[in-house]
Amino acid sequence: MHICKVKNYQELSRKAANIIAAQVILKPDSVLGLATGSSPVGTYEQLVQMYENGDLDFSQVTTVNLDEYKGLAGTDPQSYRYFMNSNLFHKINIPHDRTFVPDGTEADSSAACAEYDRKLQETGPADIQILGLGHDGHIGFNEPADHFEVSTHCVDLTEQTIQANKRFFEKEEDVPRQAYTMGIGTIMNSRKILVVVSGKDKASILKSVIEGPVTPHVPGSILQFHQDCTIIADEDALSEINL
Numbered sequence: 411m412h413i414c415k416v417k418n419y420q421e422l423s424r425k426a427a428n429i430i431a432a433q434v435i436l437k438p439d440s441v442l443g444l445a446t447g448s449s450p451v452g453t454y455e456q457l458v459q460m461y462e463n464g465d466l467d468f469s470q471v472t473t474v475n476l477d478e479y480k481g482l483a484g485t486d487p488q489s490y491r492y493f494m495n496s497n498l499f500h501k502i503n504i505p506h507d508r509t510f511v512p513d514g515t516e517a518d519s520s521a522a523c524a525e526y527d528r529k530l531q532e533t534g535p536a537d538i539q540i541l542g543l544g545h546d547g548h549i550g551f552n553e554p555a556d557h558f559e560v561s562t563h564c565v566d567l568t569e570q571t572i573q574a575n576k577r578f579f580e581k582e583e584d585v586p587r588q589a590y591t592m593g594i595g596t597i598m599n600s601r602k603i604l605v606v607v608s609g610k611d612k613a614s615i616l617k618s619v620i621e622g623p624v625t626p627h628v629p630g631s632i633l634q635f636h637q638d639c640t641i642i643a644d645e646d647a648l649s650e651i652n653l
């Protein structure tokens with residue numbers, strides 16, 4: 411794991427965007443693995459700015475997103491499809507039909523997951539996968555469990571995740587209890603991985619991810635085994651680690 415320590419969220423976002431920009435410049439038809447949550451928002455803002463400045467062209471890019479809430483349509487402002495459209499896709503020149511997010515409206519979980527795996531098979535592995543880190547160590551929506559799930563699956567969100575994500579919803583009851591997520595096997599198949607972590611509230615879980623044993627109880631710890639994984643984290647998030 412390569413750890414890149416930065417001062418604050420703004421520096422984190424600029425660094426992460428520069429790495430993604432370099433990927434797209436070097437390989438215009440890259441497959442970008444994208445994440446939602448507050449951690450990558452600044453990175454997407456920077457990418458939009460680079461696009462507006464004429465420094466980036468997304469016309470040949472394909473994107474695959476990590477996850478989606480089960481039961482939410484892409485038109486729902488809380489859905490991850492909506493998040494991606496409004497934070498990135500609608501602000502750059504990526505063809506909409508080259509952006510993939512699991513279909514939250516498919517009520518049949520096995521059908522939804524099989525269909526997403528079929529798409530991921532078609533796009534091939536992400537050239538670079540961006541990840542945030544959940545407070546319980548989840549990546550995508552791979553929650554702590556007794557084993558690592560390889561491919562796309564339906565998960566029951568943990569109480570901690572529901573609590574953490576309720577800030578985006580009007581009422582706690584509105585937070586979906588299940589989600590479809592890319593599996594750990596698919597994430598680990600990405601050629602490069604870029605994890606963005608910010609804030610004191612992530613310090614203890616980030617320490618476990620970097621220094622703890624590799625265990626499905628801390629899903630992000632599997633990244634210790636990835637050959638090309640960079641973690642960009644601010645001083646607060648790295649405050650429990652001596653570098």
Ligand code: GLP
Nearest residue numbers: 446447448449542543544550551
């Ligand atoms: C969500 C997403 C994850 C994300 C995580 C952290 O539950 N499914 O992909 O990484 O939360 O979110 P945040 O960046 O807002 O802390």
